[in-house]
Amino acid sequence: MNITSKCRLNNGYEMPYFGLGVYKAAPGKETIEAVSYALEVGYRLIDTAAVYGNEKEVGIAVAESGIPREEIFITTKLWNDDHGYDSALKAFDESLKRLQLDYVDLYLIHWPVPGLRKESWKALEKIYADGKCKAIGVSNYMIKHLEEMKEYAEIIPAVNQVEFSPFLYQKELLEYCRSNKIEVEAYSPLARMKKKDNPVVNSIAKKYNKTHAQILIRWCLEHKLIVIPKSSNKKRIKENADVFDFELSKEDMQMLDSLNENFRVSWDPSEIE
Known part of the structure; x- marks a missing residue:
């Protein structure tokens, strides 16, 4: 596995296992520089x-990168206020316009809004x-x-x-998604460093001569999760990607699995019905 390794989604389209999240990256220079x-x-x-x-800034960074569009996988999401058929269609078009793209690779419903x-x-x-998309x-x-979706989803x-x-090892959900051909993507894989x-984790990090964050990211990859650590800091962006030159032992994976709380x-x- 390397930084460009991909999984095959249930429709045959390929998605990288590793990426950058831009949650709370400030619109403007911060997001453009982080993505670039x-x-x-x-x-x-x-x-x-x-x-x-910060969709506009993501689009600017992609356009200025010089990398062919088809080599970059872009995900964006439908916000809660825009739920409903017509509202969702309109919100998507607005996202596409801000991104200045002809298509996005993945469009997600951000939260399961009741009704x-x-x-x-x-x-x-x-x-x-x-x-x-x-x-x-x-x-x-x-x-x-997801069970409810089976009543109405054609896709x-x-x-x-x-x-x-x-620390939030949702094993049952992971197994359910796997059995239903749904890839699981991990956000906040570093638990915002609240468990630093x-x-x-720190003894395992020492053993492999890696950082706390790198161990958490590698744990996700070992579980074949798509993982999107967020950072606007260049040093950490590079550091977060430096996780493809080692593998965690079976024993260390079991120790990390046991940390769920x-x-x-x-x-x-x-809690959402």
Whole structure:
């Protein structure tokens, strides 16, 4: 596995396992520089969202990179206020306009908004059918939300992007997605460094001469998760990508798996009916 390694989604389209998240990257110079540098050091997956307010800057960085468009995988997301069939179609077109792109690679429903999930998914199916995105999926969907989708979805989501780390090892959800041919994408894989003093992670990091963050990212990759650590810092962007020259032993993986404590740094979607 290397920085450009890809998984094959359930529709045959390929998506890199490793990428850059731009959540909370400030619109303007910060986002442009972070994305530009990430592309420069080999990242090929960039994950943004309408609510982040930085789609325009992601588009600028992609355009200025000189890298052929088809080599870069762009994800964006439908925000909660834009749910509903017509609203979702309009919101997607606005995202595309801000990104200055002809298509996005992956469009996700950001959160499972009650009452409007069916209409929103139908809009995504239309966007996909029209060729404006290469794959569609969801984010923060728990098993109950995915089960509900079976009642109305003509297309199975290609991806479910959820918070995932050794401290939030959602094994049951992962196994469910795998058995339903849905790739799991991990956001906040570093738990926003709120567990940076964890002795297990830090002893493993010492053993491999890696950082705390690198061990958490590698853990995701070993579980065949798509992973999108967020950073605007050049040193950390490069460091986060330096995870392809080692493998964690089976014993170390088991130790990391055992750290689960359902620790979340984001909202808990299991509370959403």
